[in-house]
Amino acid sequence: MKLKVAVLFGGKSTEHEISIISAIQAIGYLDTSKYDVIPVYMTKNNDYYVGEDIGKIEEYTHIPQLLGKSTKVIWVKDGDKVSLVRYPQKKFGNNVITTVDIAFPIVHGTNVEDGTLQGFLATLGLPVVGCDVLSSAVGMNKYVMKTVLRDNGIPVLDCKCYTWKDYEDVDGLVARIESSFNYPVIIKPLNLGSSIGIKKASDRESLLEALDLGFEFSRKILVERAIKNLKEINCSVLGDYESAQASECEQPVNSDEILSFEDKYIGGAKGSAKGGAKETTGSKGMASLKRKIPADITSEMRDKIRKMAVDAFTCLGCSGVSRIDFMIDMDTNEVYLNEINTIPGSLSFYLWEPLGVKYNTLLDKMIDLTLKADRENHKVVYSFETNVLEGVKLGGGSKGSKG
Ligand SMILES: Nc1ncnc2c1ncn2[C@@H]1O[C@H](COP(=O)(O)OP(=O)(O)O)[C@@H](O)[C@H]1O
Ligand SMILES: [Mg+2]
CATH class of the missing domain: 3.30.1490.20 (ATP-grasp fold, A domain)
Structure with a gap:
């Protein structure tokens, strides 16, 4: 039986649109001989929709029409089974659209990438591809992230x-x-x-x-x-707490002082609208950004950055694929870790291709890591037999339960 993979995207986030591009691009590369792929669109209000057209990029120019012909669903957990169920339910007929074996969030930004969605899915008992709640949350908060990294000897700016x-x-x-x-x-x-x-x-x-x-x-x-003479270098990491590898390094090329939203997603996307990834998407997403791959750095600097990337990934407890962004102060040649993206744009597939890892293989590895973590999770004891509730009486003047 094929694994039923729900790919979630969109959501209540300022990076809603970018997520649609990243996710639909990935959907085009998921191996349909292994997986039943269920695209699940989250509106800006975090309502969930499925349907035949939900995985088609061209439909997203008219979202109200798309929703009109799609099915609004809710998540239902019944024992070990998790389903997407039509909502509101029809009085007659089957309302269960599909069961789901594994959730693959391809979402960017606060409210979705920061552990919120990961936590919700975890309460359903679904294996969730990528980082867990804590590493997602720490990765999203630039201050907490830098504090944890600094405490572990990874250089960040004060x-x-x-x-x-x-x-x-x-x-x-x-x-x-x-x-x-x-x-x-x-x-x-x-x-x-x-x-x-x-x-x-x-x-x-x-x-x-x-x-x-x-x-x-x-x-x-x-x-x-602010670093005045800045060179930015990004490196992706794939793995989990046991083993992780670094990708090729990229050097984004910015037209403004600050690498802007337009630089990241719009500028370079012009002219690439047709075809895109595997003829299934309308845009190349993050892969369209103007960039140099491999980055224009010495091999010593490349080694240093790739090692720092793996160290940071491991230190924050990440899993799946992340992209870790560095800044080199060209006046001193010092490198600082700037941020981690726990669900990077386009899942950083373009940083793996130069090392011979194809996008479909990258997705397979991410799913395999999740299944491995799920097997490990089942070995951990989460319930504990206790008689603490026997004979408990809650009366006035009680000191409370923590004693
Ligand atoms: N300390 C800094 N000095 C100079 N430029 C910076 C600094 N921090 C960020 N930038 C510029 O701003 C961009 C966005 O900052 P970043 O911390 O990566 O935030 P975001 O999460 O929005 O990507 C960077 O890609 C870089 O171009
Ligand atoms: Mg950034």
């Missing part, structure tokens, strides 16, 4: 985190930032991606603008030194 509460006294906040950092600094919303809400500041006036922008997108922001 950074500080501020909240809306600090922003209420904006003059005080500016003074605190100026006492910790020299200009230029960079302001980032704590938990977004795709360069949304990120701005560099080279003086007080532009700092105020950058703070306004950052706090528009998040209740918390991160401040760090």
Whole structure:
């Protein structure tokens, strides 16, 4: 019997559209001789839809029409069986659309990539491809991620985190930032991606603008030194806690100072609209970004970055495929880990192809790692026989259960 793989995409995230591209591209490469692939679209309101057209990229130019001819579903867990069930249910006939064996989230951004969706799927008892709740959550929070990495000896830029509460006294906040950092600094919303809400500041006036922008997108922001003479290098890692390998390195080429949303997804995609991956998608997604592969770095630097990437992946407890982004300060030749993307755009397949790993093989490996983790999970004891509830009486004046 084929494994029933539900590929989830979209969702309540600023990177909703990018996820549609990444997921539909991947769906085109999943081996249909091994898997029954069920594309599951999550609306911006996190409602779930399935149907014949849900996996077709060209349908997403008119989403209301697409939803009109598709089926809204909910997840139902009954014992060990997980199903997608029509909602609202029809009075007569079968409402179970399909059962699901494994969930493959290809989603980007807060609310979906950050452990939220992974946790929801885990409560259903489904094996979930990729990072678990904790590594997803830590990977999404730029401050927590850097703190954990720094504690494990992986070089990151010194950074500080501020909240809306600090922003209420904006003059005080500016003074605190100026006492910790020299200009230029960079302001980032704590938990977004795709360069949304990120701005560099080279003086007080532009700092105020950058703070306004950052706090528009998040209740918390991160401040760090802006590297003036920057080279960016990304490297993907595939594996789990036992064994992980690094991919080829890429060097994104930016047209702006900050590698923008347009650079990442729009600029390079022009002219590639037809065909795309395996003739099934309309866009190449992250693979269309202007980039150099392999990156223009020495072999020593390549080795160093690939090792740091694997160390960071392991240290954060990641699994599946992640992309880890580095910044080289060209004035000092120092390398800093900038961020980890636990569900990278296009699943970083284009970084594996140069090493001879085809996209379908990459997807197979991700699924195999998940099945292995699921087998291991079944060996762990999660219930514990206890008589603690026997004879319990909750009365007034009780000190509570923790004693
Ligand atoms: N400390 C920094 N100095 C200089 N440029 C930076 C710095 N941090 C980020 N950038 C630029 O901003 C871009 C987006 O920042 P990043 O931390 O990767 O956030 P995102 O999660 O939005 O991708 C980077 O790709 C880089 O071009
Ligand atoms: Mg980035």
